[in-house]
Amino acid sequence: MSDEQEALTLVKAWTAGRARLKAAGIDQPAIDARLMLEAAADATRTDIVTDPYRVITPEQAATLDSYLARRERREPVSHILGRKGFWKIMLNVTPDVLTPRPDTETIVEAALRDWPEHEPRTVLDLGVGSGAIILAILAERPAAKGLGVDISEEALAVARENAANLDLDGRIALLRGDWTGGLAEESFDLVVSNPPYIPSQDIETLEPEVRDHEPRLALDGGADGLDHYRVLAPEILRVLKPGGRFLVEIGHDQSLQVEPLFRDAGGVEVSTLKDLSDRHRVVWGRKKPLET
Numbered sequence: 001m002s003d004e005q006e007a008l009t010l011v012k013a014w015t016a017g018r019a020r021l022k023a024a025g026i027d028q029p030a031i032d033a034r035l036m037l038e039a040a041a042d043a044t045r046t047d048i049v050t051d052p053y054r055v056i057t058p059e060q061a062a063t064l065d066s067y068l069a070r071r072e073r074r075e076p077v078s079h080i081l082g083r084k085g086f087w088k089i090m091l092n093v094t095p096d097v098l099t100p101r102p103d104t105e106t107i108v109e110a111a112l113r114d115w116p117e118h119e120p121r122t123v124l125d126l127g128v129g130s131g132a133i134i135l136a137i138l139a140e141r142p143a144a145k146g147l148g149v150d151i152s153e154e155a156l157a158v159a160r161e162n163a164a165n166l167d168l169d170g171r172i173a174l175l176r177g178d179w180t181g182g183l184a185e186e187s188f189d190l191v192v193s194n195p196p197y198i199p200s201q202d203i204e205t206l207e208p209e210v211r212d213h214e215p216r217l218a219l220d221g222g223a224d225g226l227d228h229y230r231v232l233a234p235e236i237l238r239v240l241k242p243g244g245r246f247l248v249e250i251g252h253d254q255s256l257q258v259e260p261l262f263r264d265a266g267g268v269e270v271s272t273l274k275d276l277s278d279r280h281r282v283v284w285g286r287k288k289p290l291e292t
């Protein structure tokens with residue numbers, strides 16, 4: 001065989017990778033193979049399209065092969081590459097944090113909606129994980145300051161690293177805590193949270209990428225999935241300033257159960273926002289403003 005025949009090009013590597021992942025039953029083989037090829041061959045998406053016959057080195061081919069083998073075993077791409085894009089930021093991701101989901105961007109979009117760019121506001125993110133929600137918000141609002149709380153010290157280490165990489169560490173504090181324990185009342189203009197909300201018995205039925213690779217602490221919402229909302233609703237209303245806003249992610253079928261928890265806790269204008277797939281995703285509302 002000649003050298004020319006043996007040379008592995010970007011397009012050949014992508015095609016072969018895609019076929020391998022498809023055969024392994026991976027959901028989006030073309031996207032996953034491209035993301036791993038980009039990382040292994042130090043190529044951009046544009047390179048793959050505009051320079052498809054660029055030859056990759058044997059070392060790059062070996063790296064790609066190891067990535068594909070891990071993906072065949074259903075390891076998430078975010079764990080293989082150690083990063084994941086969310087909103088407009090790139091985050092480091094490890095098995096200690098939930099991989100940020102596009103659905104969660106619904107919270108960011110709504111949080112920014114009625115917030116003038118240079119207005120200072122204080123933000124609390126409960127269950128901060130990688131820092132996805134609060135860091136995306138702080139990156140968009142230069143006068144904002146925030147506090148991220150998580151019960152997992154390992155998750156907080158990832159959030160700290162992400163805050164530093166994004167040069168946002170001067171505007172965020174990251175603390176270990178059990179939800180709002182120890183936080184003073186009426187302290188924040190905005191409270192966001194994506195708590196664990198999967199019913200315990202459903203976890204075993206999830207895709208292996210989630211079931212075997214995401215932290216249980218980030219998934220398990222108790223018998224009916226609502227345990228954490230029962231604690232969070234009154235606590236979020238307690239720590240919000242009068243007139244402050246809350247945004248809480250929910251499972252797509254939990255709106256009718258979660259909205260009343262926030263109304264009963266004193267929330268006003270409580271309603272549910274849909275995500276890009278048109279599914280119920282975020283319960284939001286306000287704490288009643290002071291009478292004038």
Ligand SMILES: C[S@@+](CC[C@H](N)C(=O)[O-])C[C@H]1O[C@@H](n2cnc3c(N)ncnc32)[C@H](O)[C@@H]1O
Pocket residue numbers: 097098099100101104126127128129130131132133149150151152155177178179193194195196197217218219
């Ligand atoms: C679904 S993940 C959300 C992570 C991140 N905010 C996101 O949206 O990608 C839930 C997070 O809540 C944290 N958590 C679970 N129980 C907690 C508790 N009692 N107090 C504080 N954080 C908790 C988990 O460690 C996990 O990081």
